Structures are given as C-alpha cells and as structure tokens.
Amino acid sequence: MKQTILITAIATISLVLGLWLSQKLDSGKLPTDLEATYLPQGKPLRPFQLVDHNGNKFDLARLKNKWTFVFFGYTNCPDVCPAALKIMQLAWDKMDAKTLKQAQLVFVSVDADRDPPAKLKEYVTYFHPDFIGVTGKPDQLDIITGSIGVLYGFEDPEPGSKEYHVNHSAQIILIDPASNMRAVFSPPHDAESIARTFKQILSYSN
Amino acid sequence: MNPVKLTLLIASLLFLNTAIAAQTLKFSKGWSPEAPPVTRVMAGYFTVKNSHKNEILITEISSPQFDNVEIHRTIHEGGMAKMRWQPHIHVPAGKTVMLEPGGKHLMLMKPKRRLKKGDTIELQITLSNNMTQTIQLSIK
Numbered sequence: 001m002k003q004t005i006l007i008t009a010i011a012t013i014s015l016v017l018g019l020w021l022s023q024k025l026d027s028g029k030l031p032t033d034l035e036a037t038y039l040p041q042g043k044p045l046r047p048f049q050l051v052d053h054n055g056n057k058f059d060l061a062r063l064k065n066k067w068t069f070v071f072f073g074y075t076n077c078p079d080v081c082p083a084a085l086k087i088m089q090l091a092w093d094k095m096d097a098k099t100l101k102q103a104q105l106v107f108v109s110v111d112a113d114r115d116p117p118a119k120l121k122e123y124v125t126y127f128h129p130d131f132i133g134v135t136g137k138p139d140q141l142d143i144i145t146g147s148i149g150v151l152y153g154f155e156d157p158e159p160g161s162k163e164y165h166v167n168h169s170a171q172i173i174l175i176d177p178a179s180n181m182r183a184v185f186s187p188p189h190d191a192e193s194i195a196r197t198f199k200q201i202l203s204y205s206n
Numbered sequence: 207m208n209p210v211k212l213t214l215l216i217a218s219l220l221f222l223n224t225a226i227a228a229q230t231l232k233f234s235k236g237w238s239p240e241a242p243p244v245t246r247v248m249a250g251y252f253t254v255k256n257s258h259k260n261e262i263l264i265t266e267i268s269s270p271q272f273d274n275v276e277i278h279r280t281i282h283e284g285g286m287a288k289m290r291w292q293p294h295i296h297v298p299a300g301k302t303v304m305l306e307p308g309g310k311h312l313m314l315m316k317p318k319r320r321l322k323k324g325d326t327i328e329l330q331i332t333l334s335n336n337m338t339q340t341i342q343l344s345i346k
Binding site: 079119151170187 | 311
C-alpha cells in the first residue's frame with residue numbers, strides 16, 4: 001500500500017514537473033496567437049533526390065542554411081496554385097533584405113509529366129525571379145510529400161479529354177535551416193500574415 | 207373558345223413570355239489574374255446578382271478567346287484541395303453569388319493567344335431561360 005502511494009506520488013510529481021518544464025522551454029518568445037502551426041520539436045525530412053528548374057540536383061543539401069517555404073502543386077492548376085504563389089510574391093515584397101537573405105521559396109510540381117524543368121522555370125520565375133521550381137520522379141516526390149505529410153493524387157481525365165486535374169494539399173510548409181519541418185501555414189493564406197509570422201519564428205529561433 | 211378569349215390568352219402568353227425573356231442577371235467585379243506565359247489555363251471570377259423572383263441558372267459559358275470554359279469549385283477534402291466540375295451556377299431568387307479564389311471559379315482553357323494585364327476577356331453567358339448575355343473580365 002505504502003509503495004503504491006509512493007509510486008503514485010513520484011509519477012504525479014514527474015508529470016507536473018515535466019509539464020512545467022516543457023511549457024517553460026516552449027514559452028520562449030513565440031506568441032501564443034501565432035498565425036501558423038509551429039512544431040516545437042521540428043520534424044526531420046528524409047533524404048530525397050529531386051531536380052530544380054535549371055536541371056540541377058535538388059536534395060536535402062539545398063535546404064541547408066536557409067528557411068525554405070514549400071508549396072506543392074502543378075502548373076496547370078488554375079485557382080489554388082497561382083493564388084498561393086501570388087501571395088508568396090506579395091509576402092516577399094513585405095520582407096526586408098535581411099529576412100529575405102535567409103529565405104527561399106520552392107514550388108514542387110507533383111505533375112512531373114506535364115511540368116518539365118524548363119516549363120517550371122517560366123512558371124515560378126513569373127511570380128518572382130528568386131523562386132525555385134522543383135520536380136522529380138514519383139518515388140522521390142513520395143518521399144518528400146510523405147515525410148512532410150502532404151498529399152497529392154491524380155484525377156481521371158474527363159471523358160473525351162486528355163486534361164486531368166491533380167488534387168494536392170494546399171498548405172505552405174516552412175522548413176528550418178537544419179531541414180526540419182517547423183511550421184505549417186494553412187489556407188486561406190494572407191501575405192501580411194505569412195511575412196509577420198515568419199519574422200516571429202525567425203526571432204524566436206535565432 | 208371564343209375569339210376574344212383566345213386573343214386575350216395569346217396576348218397574356220406573349221406578355222408572360224416577354225416578362226420571362228427580359229430576365230437577365232447583373233454581373234460585376236469580373237476579373238481574371240494574369241497567368242504565367244506557360245499556363246494553358248486561366249481562372250475567371252465575378253459577382254452575379256439575381257434581382258428576380260425566380261432562380262436562374264448559368265448553364266453555359268464560352269469565350270472566343272479560349273478553346274473551352276468550364277465552371278469549377280475548389281473544395282478542401284481529405285487534406286487536399288480538389289477541383290469539382292459544376293454543371294451550372296445556381297443564382298437563387300434575390301441572391302448574389304460570388305466566384306472567388308479558393309471557391310467557385312471559371313476555368314478558361316487554352317487561350318488562343320497570350321493575354322496580359324490590362325487585356326479584356328469576353329464571355330458569352332447562356333441562362334436557363336435561354337437568354338444570353340455578354341460580359342467582360344479584366345485581367346489584373
């Protein structure tokens with residue numbers, strides 16, 4: 001009986017202490033009303049091999065030392081993708097040079113068949129000359145989408161048409177300079193909010 | 207039926223027909239975001255108001271500047287954004303319907319030439335009462 005009480009007491013104290021400590025560690029400078037879902041522990045990305053819009057290798061090394069915003073989509077997407085890229089263009093306009101130096105934007109096309117690098121280059125650089133288009137083989141796309149936790153899938157073309165739609169997650173993902181997923185911006189997106197939140201995350205992390 | 211009654215009936219039918227035929231929708235805020243040069247599909251948005259006492263459907267939309275125009279709706283389902291083809295745009299009596307990014311939109315497919323900011327897109331709209339209307343979207 002005495003032993004049970006002792007174990008319960010120890011367990012309770014550890015729990016309270018653990019909760020207090022974890023709160024203390026996380027409370028830092030990150031505001032409670034942050035307009036993104038922040039992952040305190042981060043989520044490491046698995047190694048992948050993709051190709052950028054200049055035909056160069058795009059792997060984990062390309063995420064080092066930068067904060068990377070990632071959006072998944074395809075260039076034939078009329079509504080969601082151009083709207084998201086336009087918002088990122090506006091967010092880029094709102095950031096100062098020092099902040100921008102630490103950031104990059106990557107648009108990953110999950111529709112590699114219709115989005116070869118040359119086409120991706122024209123597409124993403126239309127929104128901003130510094131934006132990077134990336135695509136790759138299905139197994140590699142599955143690695144990056146799988147480790148981030150976003151989804152995509154192809155719809156059957158409508159009868160008599162060769163055109164097909166691609167369903168895809170519409171979150172903007174933020175990856176830290178150690179290639180850990182750090183934050184998720186859910187739609188509907190707002191340029192002002194993204195720029196502000198990014199700055200808050202930067203000052204918390206630096 | 208005597209001739210007077212028949213005349214009255216024809217007259218009232220003609221009147222009714224004219225009354226229905228005059229029912230059109232009021233379009234505003236028509237726009238389309240300029241798209242990257244490689245894009246073969248553009249989006250179109252507008253606000254449409256039905257100030258009549260009966261519902262009106264937009265059953266068909268076409269444009270001389272595009273191969274094809276379809277009505278779609280973006281939905282968020284199972285963690286993904288998906289596009290759903292819509293057979294028509296339903297504008298209930300006395301209501302306003304908005305097409306906007308992330309919701310109901312037009313899919314303007316295969317532009318015949320590249321359209322840029324400042325250009326205008328012309329749309330021919332057919333309604334469920336067989337009326338047709340021409341509206342314009344400005345590219346922004």
